Amino acid sequence: MIRDIIIYGDVMNRQLIRNFSIIAHIDHGKSTLADRILELTNAVSKREAKAQILDSMDIERERGITIKLNTASLKYNYKGEEYDLNLIDTPGHVDFTYEVSRSLAACEGALLVVDAAQGIEAQTLANLYLAMENDLVIIPVINKIDLPNADIPKVKKELMDLIGFREDEIILTSAKTGEGIKELVDAIVERIPYPKGDDKAPLQALIFDSVFDSYRGVVISVRIVNGKVKVGDTIKMMETNATYLVVEITINTPKEVKKQELVAGEVGFIFASIKDISDVKVGDTITLANNPASNKLPGYKPMKSMVFCGVFPIESSKFEDLRDALGKLKLNDASLVFEPETSSALGFGFRCGFLGLLHMDIIKERITREFNIDLITTAPSVVYEVVLTNKEVLMVDSPSKLPDKSKISEIREPYIKTNIFTPSEYIGPIMELCQNKRGIYINMDYIDPTRVNIHYELPLSEIVYDFFDKLKSYTKGYASFDYEITGYKASDLVKMDILLNGEVIDALSVIVHKDFAYNRGKAVVEKLREVIPRQMFEVPIQAALGNHVIARSTIKALRKDVLAKCYGGDITRKRKLLEKQKEGKKKMKQIGSVELPQEAFMSVLSMDDE
Amino acid sequence: MDNNIKAVYIHIPFCKHICAYCDFCKMYYNEDLVDKYLDALGQEIKNNYKDDKIETIYIGGGSPSSLNMNQLDKLFTILSIIDTSSLKEFTFEMNVKEITKEKLIFLKEHLVNRISIGIETINDKFLSLIERSHTKKEVYDKVMLTKNYFTNINVDFMYGFPNETLEDVKNDLDFFKELNVNHISIYSLILEEHTKLYINKVKPLDDEVESNMYFYIIDYLQKLKYNHYEISNFARAGYESSHNLIYWNNDHYYGFGLSASGYINDIRYSNTRSINNYLEGHYCIEKEIMTKEITMENEMILGLRKIKGISKQDFYRRYHINVNEVFNIDELLEKGLLEEKDGFIFIPLDKLYLSNSILVNFIKIG
Numbered sequence: 001m002i003r004d005i006i007i008y009g010d011v012m013n014r015q016l017i018r019n020f021s022i023i024a025h026i027d028h029g030k031s032t033l034a035d036r037i038l039e040l041t042n043a044v045s046k047r048e049a050k051a052q053i054l055d056s057m058d059i060e061r062e063r064g065i066t067i068k069l070n071t072a073s074l075k076y077n078y079k080g081e082e083y084d085l086n087l088i089d090t091p092g093h094v095d096f097t098y099e100v101s102r103s104l105a106a107c108e109g110a111l112l113v114v115d116a117a118q119g120i121e122a123q124t125l126a127n128l129y130l131a132m133e134n135d136l137v138i139i140p141v142i143n144k145i146d147l148p149n150a151d152i153p154k155v156k157k158e159l160m161d162l163i164g165f166r167e168d169e170i171i172l173t174s175a176k177t178g179e180g181i182k183e184l185v186d187a188i189v190e191r192i193p194y195p196k197g198d199d200k201a202p203l204q205a206l207i208f209d210s211v212f213d214s215y216r217g218v219v220i221s222v223r224i225v226n227g228k229v230k231v232g233d234t235i236k237m238m239e240t241n242a243t244y245l246v247v248e249i250t251i252n253t254p255k256e257v258k259k260q261e262l263v264a265g266e267v268g269f270i271f272a273s274i275k276d277i278s279d280v281k282v283g284d285t286i287t288l289a290n291n292p293a294s295n296k297l298p299g300y301k302p303m304k305s306m307v308f309c310g311v312f313p314i315e316s317s318k319f320e321d322l323r324d325a326l327g328k329l330k331l332n333d334a335s336l337v338f339e340p341e342t343s344s345a346l347g348f349g350f351r352c353g354f355l356g357l358l359h360m361d362i363i364k365e366r367i368t369r370e371f372n373i374d375l376i377t378t379a380p381s382v383v384y385e386v387v388l389t390n391k392e393v394l395m396v397d398s399p400s401k402l403p404d405k406s407k408i409s410e411i412r413e414p415y416i417k418t419n420i421f422t423p424s425e426y427i428g429p430i431m432e433l434c435q436n437k438r439g440i441y442i443n444m445d446y447i448d449p450t451r452v453n454i455h456y457e458l459p460l461s462e463i464v465y466d467f468f469d470k471l472k473s474y475t476k477g478y479a480s481f482d483y484e485i486t487g488y489k490a491s492d493l494v495k496m497d498i499l500l501n502g503e504v505i506d507a508l509s510v511i512v513h514k515d516f517a518y519n520r521g522k523a524v525v526e527k528l529r530e531v532i533p534r535q536m537f538e539v540p541i542q543a544a545l546g547n548h549v550i551a552r553s554t555i556k557a558l559r560k561d562v563l564a565k566c567y568g569g570d571i572t573r574k575r576k577l578l579e580k581q582k583e584g585k586k587k588m589k590q591i592g593s594v595e596l597p598q599e600a601f602m603s604v605l606s607m608d609d610e
Numbered sequence: 611m612d613n614n615i616k617a618v619y620i621h622i623p624f625c626k627h628i629c630a631y632c633d634f635c636k637m638y639y640n641e642d643l644v645d646k647y648l649d650a651l652g653q654e655i656k657n658n659y660k661d662d663k664i665e666t667i668y669i670g671g672g673s674p675s676s677l678n679m680n681q682l683d684k685l686f687t688i689l690s691i692i693d694t695s696s697l698k699e700f701t702f703e704m705n706v707k708e709i710t711k712e713k714l715i716f717l718k719e720h721l722v723n724r725i726s727i728g729i730e731t732i733n734d735k736f737l738s739l740i741e742r743s744h745t746k747k748e749v750y751d752k753v754m755l756t757k758n759y760f761t762n763i764n765v766d767f768m769y770g771f772p773n774e775t776l777e778d779v780k781n782d783l784d785f786f787k788e789l790n791v792n793h794i795s796i797y798s799l800i801l802e803e804h805t806k807l808y809i810n811k812v813k814p815l816d817d818e819v820e821s822n823m824y825f826y827i828i829d830y831l832q833k834l835k836y837n838h839y840e841i842s843n844f845a846r847a848g849y850e851s852s853h854n855l856i857y858w859n860n861d862h863y864y865g866f867g868l869s870a871s872g873y874i875n876d877i878r879y880s881n882t883r884s885i886n887n888y889l890e891g892h893y894c895i896e897k898e899i900m901t902k903e904i905t906m907e908n909e910m911i912l913g914l915r916k917i918k919g920i921s922k923q924d925f926y927r928r929y930h931i932n933v934n935e936v937f938n939i940d941e942l943l944e945k946g947l948l949e950e951k952d953g954f955i956f957i958p959l960d961k962l963y964l965s966n967s968i969l970v971n972f973i974k975i976g
Contacts, residue, residue: 536947536961536964536967556818558817558964558967559817559818559820559821559963559964560817560820560821560963560964561963561964561965561966561967562841562962562963562964562965562966563966564796564797564798564800564841564842571857571871571873571878571908571912572871572878572880572896572898574911575907575908575911575973577966578911578966578969578970578973579973581966581970581973582970582973585970
């Protein structure tokens, strides 16, 4: 394909640059709003506007969320002057706080987009605080004002009471009808400060993202803080000391457009034929090899992985492919950590650490979809602090790594503090839910007479599975949830093993609170009985603490799996039936003589209330 | 491989009444439509039949017996282009209600030598469920009438009706015993999508109960000297269906008529299920070339339906490779999912009702 080669007019005047991102809750219309901004600035014509241009990954479009960072550079004529507006996209989910902080560090301002019917959500607030800590100028926007159930005065009041905006600062938009978009873009120019920086100083460019392009190597997203970089320069990564020749510089308008250079204040993409993905670290500073800057930019504090699970290829021959896939994903996702793990049940795989459950789901889905590797993942686990009798402290991220009971003097588990935003009528059900999850009530803030922020202290392990889903169903989707880690606390925890056909399946072991072990055991064996398909023989299931069996159930033997009638015309059909059956089998993991579906590995987190 | 075509299947999709469980390609009988259909069928046969010496013919449906005498005459005139100099078996499917002396004589005069009758059950409860209306006496009389002209008769037996008990199965079997025909096919009721039973959300019988019935029936029929030679088929010595064995032996055959499928020149094809397309001469809708790999897989999938199983020697003769080298037979033998005896590989009787779980091991995809 021949790419358009346009030499974009280089901006000489930094005062005409605005770098901004959009903070919004999932579904509050960020991507559609971004589309309207692109249309207004004629970056794309309405005709060619595919819905939600910035969300380019399939999963992003399907889930309606933004995962990877995306940047668009737009031209906007304001009072006779042509401005460069750089929109840097941010993910909206709490799991991606780290990515949000990366994009915010490349900006001077942010739009806070709130749904006119839903009001502010907990996660939005978390990201907003992050922006405020970065000293960004915030433009509050109430979107979806066209909705029949929009309550603009109420949402305005929230923005004023909760964050302290003035009423006249708030911009009303409808990304659907286009109302208010021009006013918004004008406000971006008027209110967001132009980037500071010195063109003459040695180059300091912040790497805020990178992806691997199979044709051109690593693509680096940068924000030039000081100095300039041009095609032909030899650049140096300050942390890894790797040097590369810049072969191409581009920006997205959102079509890819070539540039000769990037100067202080600008954002864009650098191509330098980088094949070794480990040379490029998000958060690192790029400088020039022949005129290096004396110090690195602050970079980011990578978020600590909070949730761990074992990731195993169903076909054991795909182990190396899986390693390769994880390596490529890590390139623009430093928060993903992994190390090889061996399970006697599942073979060779990786113990992977994630920021949260959504992050975990997305990585799993990307491996399956983009790298075509069918996976079995074990139930997510948190990291336990295990104090041994000899006072040594171990960090344990997998139940199978828990030392023998006799060697343990104490197990501590991570706790979180919640922000649960909810209409007040759901306070009762939410408290009940938190109580069931071993929660400790802290207090409650009334935002207004109808909305409340509930604070609980909860073990992280209790929310890694279904807390979020439960919360949504208990509150008909009205509550939103965010949390911060508060630290470790000692708990009376034990390892519960699951036995199939009398054999312990290590990948099914789980760490549970002793008081909940019996109910958990009962729920787990019951769930396993439901999700494991009948096999050609009977399979006993047991849950045990050490040698002590606390619950049992049995999967009855399969009695019928036959196509009795098979006329001439049925041969193709019969084959298709068997092929379908085979496909299903391929998604199962054979452990000993039992075939387990993916759900079996998640069912160890089942609660007895289901 | 033996690519000679020795068999013909012909589909007659018309029925005077549609049974509640049937998911075969069928439609209500309409005199005018039948005439047009026979014209199209004749054309399809003319276009494709290549003068092969045919050993078995099977006319199925629908209800081929729903055709009136003129239409039967027209159908058999069409078939007269088929070379029957080597004909061994010619089956015609009949509905109990549609069996008449006149039709039987006509069929016999036109080389038919095997009649297949859909009885299913004589239990009133289940007959009304599947919307069939024959009575026990009617069935008996019609079968006896047929016996006056034919010795090779098959009857279909159905079990596994909702809430059916082993006692019900036994009652039906006792009646089938009295009929004393030479071939019996047994089927469990399957609630197929797009059938009245499925739409009415009829609750299927428990698998365990059904499986027990299956083994009960096998036992019952074997005591009556019926040889269990295929998952669903029983025959007195010498009355095994040659035509059906063509399918299970993975041999080539013509399929003519609406929704029919066939296997010629290593291509498996299916005809359209749309009567309008068929009448316009758009017969075939799907063709798939059978590679050697797929053919060998089909050999196993089909061949293991036979109780005797697959001859290792025949397999080698057909494919010039040992079956053990193509498939992981040893592992299945070791697990007891297959057995071997006298050079034949077969599914052990007690695993027969789980045969799909075993056959799936022969499918290689992806």
